[in-house]
Amino acid sequence: MDEKFGILFDDDFQQELKEKFFYADYDPEHGERLFFDNSGGSLRLKKCVKVKAEYEAFPDCPERIHARSVHLKGLVEKGTKEILEIIFGAKSGALITELTASQTMFQMVGMIMENVGGTNAVVSSIEHPSAFDAIEYYCNKTGKEMRVVPANQKTGGIDVEEVIKCVDKNTTLLSIMSASNISGNIMNIKEIVKRAREIKPDLYIISDMVQHAPHCGIDVEDLGLDGANIAPYKFFGVRGCGFAYVSDRVIKFPHHKLLAKPQETFELGTSAPANFAAMMEIINYVCEIGEHFIGKKSRKETYDEGMRRIHLQERALLYRMLEGTPEVKGLRYIDGVTVHVDTDDLTQRDLIVAMSIDGADLTETVAEYQRRGVTVYERVNTSIYSKRIVEALGLTGAIRVSPLHCHGKEDIDKFLKITAQMAKE
Numbered sequence: 001m002d003e004k005f006g007i008l009f010d011d012d013f014q015q016e017l018k019e020k021f022f023y024a025d026y027d028p029e030h031g032e033r034l035f036f037d038n039s040g041g042s043l044r045l046k047k048c049v050k051v052k053a054e055y056e057a058f059p060d061c062p063e064r065i066h067a068r069s070v071h072l073k074g075l076v077e078k079g080t081k082e083i084l085e086i087i088f089g090a091k092s093g094a095l096i097t098e099l100t101a102s103q104t105m106f107q108m109v110g111m112i113m114e115n116v117g118g119t120n121a122v123v124s125s126i127e128h129p130s131a132f133d134a135i136e137y138y139c140n141k142t143g144k145e146m147r148v149v150p151a152n153q154k155t156g157g158i159d160v161e162e163v164i165k166c167v168d169k170n171t172t173l174l175s176i177m178s179a180s181n182i183s184g185n186i187m188n189i190k191e192i193v194k195r196a197r198e199i200k201p202d203l204y205i206i207s208d209m210v211q212h213a214p215h216c217g218i219d220v221e222d223l224g225l226d227g228a229n230i231a232p233y234k235f236f237g238v239r240g241c242g243f244a245y246v247s248d249r250v251i252k253f254p255h256h257k258l259l260a261k262p263q264e265t266f267e268l269g270t271s272a273p274a275n276f277a278a279m280m281e282i283i284n285y286v287c288e289i290g291e292h293f294i295g296k297k298s299r300k301e302t303y304d305e306g307m308r309r310i311h312l313q314e315r316a317l318l319y320r321m322l323e324g325t326p327e328v329k330g331l332r333y334i335d336g337v338t339v340h341v342d343t344d345d346l347t348q349r350d351l352i353v354a355m356s357i358d359g360a361d362l363t364e365t366v367a368e369y370q371r372r373g374v375t376v377y378e379r380v381n382t383s384i385y386s387k388r389i390v391e392a393l394g395l396t397g398a399i400r401v402s403p404l405h406c407h408g409k410e411d412i413d414k415f416l417k418i419t420a421q422m423a424k425e
Contacts, residue, residue: 004347006316009309011408013292018406020285021236022046033373034411038234039181039352039402040377042214045236045285048278052238055274062273072273079276086283086303088228088245089219094264097271101210101231101242102130106137107255107266108227108244109173112204113138115253118172120145124158125392126182129385131175131208144172153394156183156341156354160191167196167203174205178228179212182379182389182400183341184318184352186212193224204249210234215314215350215405217307226250232275237282241275286310310405314351317403320412321353328413329420331355336423340398351405354379354398357423362397365422369399372418376401 009017018024021043026032035043055072062073084090096104109131113121123135125148139146147166152159158176167174174196179186193205206227209218214235220228229244246266257265283299289309290302297305322339324330331339331353340354357365362378369376379386380397390397403411 003312004315004345005319006314006346007309007312008316008409009313009405014313014406014408017289018408020045020047021404021406022049024406031373033370033375034403034407034415035375036401036403036407036415037375037377038214038404039211039400041233041239042236043404043406044238045281047281047285048232048237051281052274052278055277062271075273075280076271076276079273079280082283082299083243083276083279084245086300087213087218087230087279089217089221090245091221093220093245093247094251094266096229096244096246096266097275098242098244099240101208101229101244102128104229104242104244105130105206105208106134108206108229108246108250109134109138109175111246111250111253111255112173112206112226113142113144116172116204118144119170120147120168121173121175122147122149122163122166122171123175124149124151124163124177126151126156126158126180126389127175127177128181128208128210129388131177132388135173135175147171149176151392153392154341155185155343155348156180156393157185157348158187158192160188160195163192164195164199167199169200171196171200171203174203175207176205177208177211178218179215179350180352181211182352182354182386182393182398184350184354184402185341185343186216186348186350189223189225197224212350214310216311217304220245220247232279232282235282236285238275238278241272241279243279313405314403315346315349317405317407317409317412318346318349318351318353320409321401321403321416324416325413328416330416331419334416334420334423337419340395341393351403353401354393354395355401356398357419360422362399365399368422369418372422374415374418 060068080095098104149162204226209228210231213230226247233239251264286306287302290306294305322330322332336358366378377400381387381390
């Protein structure tokens with residue numbers, strides 16, 4: 001099959017991957033289900049959960065010199081290096097660690113907005129509240145104008161030209177997310193950065209990568225970003241931690257740290273080694289996928305190949321969900337179903353579908369899916385998290401369907417059959 005429609009894992013390999021996750025096909029209390037709400041918090045790798053519990057059991061402080069402490073400190077140091085170099089693709093810069101990715105976003109925005117001259121900051125209308133609200137908060141605090149880039153209501157994304165209209169020589173900061181958490185549309189961040197810096201060469205640019213990172217490889221150096229964040233709990237991992245990359249340009253700004261610590265230090269207090277151990281298990285898992293296809297290479301090479309294969313698998317699942325098969329109708333062809341912000345070029349989309357059943361209340365539809373063993377989520381304009389975003393897309397709401405790469409053809413077909421039955425009733 002042409003790569004533009006994706007390439008499925010073979011059935012045995014796909015099933016092998018699914019078995020590495022907890023509760024991929026069932027809830028231990030509520031029974032069998034399809035978990036298609038991975039954009040809200042992905043299925044958990046068993047090894048991530050287990051290694052976090054293993055290391056949380058030790059009372060030892062990583063700052064001591066006895067053997068267990070030295071080992072724990074080594075986990076933090078190795079984890080920091082691998083998150084920066086392998087996941088973010090950073091050859092320089094530093095890592096911010098917080099309890100959530102949203103906290104890292106506020107910290108990045110604050111450092112730049114409070115220390116860089118200019119009269120305005122630019123953000124898109126479909127950003128997650130952590131990015132949008134951070135920009136608004138610091139614009140109010142620093143007396144800068146907030147400029148909001150409108151969405152393309154046809155694609156569900158942000159057009160380069162619309163971004164450029166908002167940027168000028170007095171822009172302090174530009175923040176555009178890498179992929180929409182409702183439409184799945186992937187933004188052309190590299191072209192946005194290039195064009196924006198033609199207007200202002202030293203412009204600071206950051207990107208919310210929380211939604212995109214679990215689906216596609218990222219490279220902050222190649223993109224030319226000054227900051228980017230990820231959330232492990234949406235990336236097959238655990239809750240309770242968020243990570244962000246910041247460039248050498250951002251490191252020099254005043255930030256919260258113990259005064260005696262080096263300038264590139266962002267952590268306050270003792271690190272949580274278990275979180276870094278869990279993050280390295282995510283890297284291990286992706287590398288295993290890469291090795292399945294290209295054999296033993298460097299850790300970075302196998303990780304990049306693993307993410308490439310994840311993206312191709314998910315593109316193939318997206319194609320099947322939209323187009324169906326001769327035996328099962330896809331969402332585009334089921335009477336009574338509307339696919340919102342739908343685009344033909346699947347190479348520019350992550351595995352997310354925004355849909356609705358004509359005439360049906362979205363919340364009740366989600367509840368009905370749940371009764372039939374499918375977990376999905378409604379994004380509606382009565383929610384503080386969704387109102388601005390769905391209305392920017394010209395919607396009052398949509399049901400967000402977000403499988404994961406470990407799902408297979410049968411999972412997609414089962415969802416389509418249930419949807420067709422619900423649309424008929």
